[in-house]
Amino acid sequence: MTPLTHLAEAAGQKSAEVTDWxxxxxxxxxxxxxxxxxxxxxxxxxxxxxxxQSGLPPLPEVPETPGGAEPARPAVLSMSGRYHGSTTAGQWLDRIVAHGLGVRSRAELTLTDAGISVVRPGANDFLIPAHALREARLDKGIAGKVLTEGGLLVVTWAHGDTLLDSGFRADRAAEHAAWVEALNNLNTASTTEGIAR
The missing domain is CATH 1.20.5 (Single alpha-helices involved in coiled-coils or other helix-helix interfaces)
Structure with a gap:
């Protein structure tokens, strides 16, 4: 191929397109x-x-810590893990967002005779009163969070006129079974006590 042929081919080729910034x-x-x-x-x-959801009443407050106005109640169980949200009971996709219940966060749960104290760094703490507890069960999902079967502790409780399901996951999922048993026994005892009166 002669140099003239090279020049002719080079002239015939299109130059690369410039990027259109x-x-x-x-x-x-x-x-x-x-x-x-x-x-x-x-x-x-x-x-x-x-x-x-503005009709929901304010959340019950966690009882005072030692040194506060009320004496600390002895803990029956405690658990570290995550709070995954609350929904209308039985409707796992109907998320409750009022009063900060829609905010996922770390959580420290403590069960006493007063109920379940839910302490959440960076979000509103709240108490699930013992008289409001209805049941506890193991489930696999709640409002946008799906885990393996039995990977979620779901607590059903009454808040005002509304039944709520609140979902928690312990750092050690093996703790869930003890919580389900303790909460269901507490609910049975309070129901029996109410009938006896």
């Missing part, structure tokens, strides 16, 4: 705006759900 930046900006819009819609939906 303005177009790419436009697409990226559009995508970011779309993501921001979807996030805004989700946030509005969360606020709307909270306003629909």
């Amino acid at each position: 303005a177009g790419r930046i436009g697409w990226v900006a559009g995508l970011l705006l779309f993501i921001a819009f979807v996030y805004w819609l989700m946030r509005q939906g969360w606020k709307w759900r909270g306003s629909l």
Whole structure:
């Protein structure tokens, strides 16, 4: 091949296209705006759900710690783990968001004769009073969190006129069975006591 042929071929070939940066930046900006819009819609939906649930009374407060106004009650059981949320009882996708119940967080649970103290760093602490407890069971899912069968401790309790399911997962899932037994025994004892009166 002669040098003239090389030059003729080189002249005939198209040069590589230059990247259209303005177009790419436009697409990226559009995508970011779309993501921001979807996030805004989700946030509005969360606020709307909270306003629909505004009829729920404030959460019962955790009893005072030692040195406070009330003496500490002896713990029956305690557990470290995660709080995964609350739903309307029996409707595992109907998330409750009012009063911070929709916020997932670490949790320290303590069962006393007063009920279950739920202490959550970075979120509202609350008490599930003993008289409000209805049942406890092992389940696999609650409002956007699905685990293996029996991987979730679900506590059903009455809050105002509403029955709630609250989902917890211990750091050591083997602890769940003891909690189910203790809570169901506590519920049976309080029901029997109420009938005896």
